[in-house]
Amino acid sequence: MNTAYLRDIVDLLSVNNEHQKELNDLVQSILAIAKAPDKDEAQSRYRRVMKKIGDFSAITSATLNVVKLSSLATTVLQFFMQSH
Numbered sequence: 001m002n003t004a005y006l007r008d009i010v011d012l013l014s015v016n017n018e019h020q021k022e023l024n025d026l027v028q029s030i031l032a033i034a035k036a037p038d039k040d041e042a043q044s045r046y047r048r049v050m051k052k053i054g055d056f057s058a059i060t061s062a063t064l065n066v067v068k069l070s071s072l073a074t075t076v077l078q079f080f081m082q083s084h
Contacts, residue, residue, distance in 0.1 A: 008068040019060050026052055026069055033076045039084055046077045 012023050029049045036042035050073060057066045 008072055012065060012068055012072075017062070019056070019062070019065075022056055022059075023065065023069075026056060027072070030069065030073045030076055033073065034080055036080065039081060042077060042080045042084075046073060049073045 009027060012027060017023075026049070029045070029052060033042050033045045033049065036045055050070065053066060053069045053073065056069070057063075060066070
């Protein structure tokens with residue numbers, strides 16, 4: 001199992017910057033994908049998270065954070081889809 005995404009979570013949450021609250025909220029939203037009751041809801045949550053990430057990219061110049069968030073969301077959705 002690939003656990004590289006765990007390093008991304010730690011990196012995102014440990015960096016103190018002006019958008020820390022938004023980053024924390026996005027990580028919580030991403031992890032909520034895993035708690036979806038079914039595949040349709042997981043995909044719906046994924047789409048909402050990706051929209052939030054897109055909105056976040058408009059207010060930050062930290063491209064690496066946007067890439068990490070997108071990658072994390074995709075990984076969580078893939079894990080969910082494989083396990084259900």
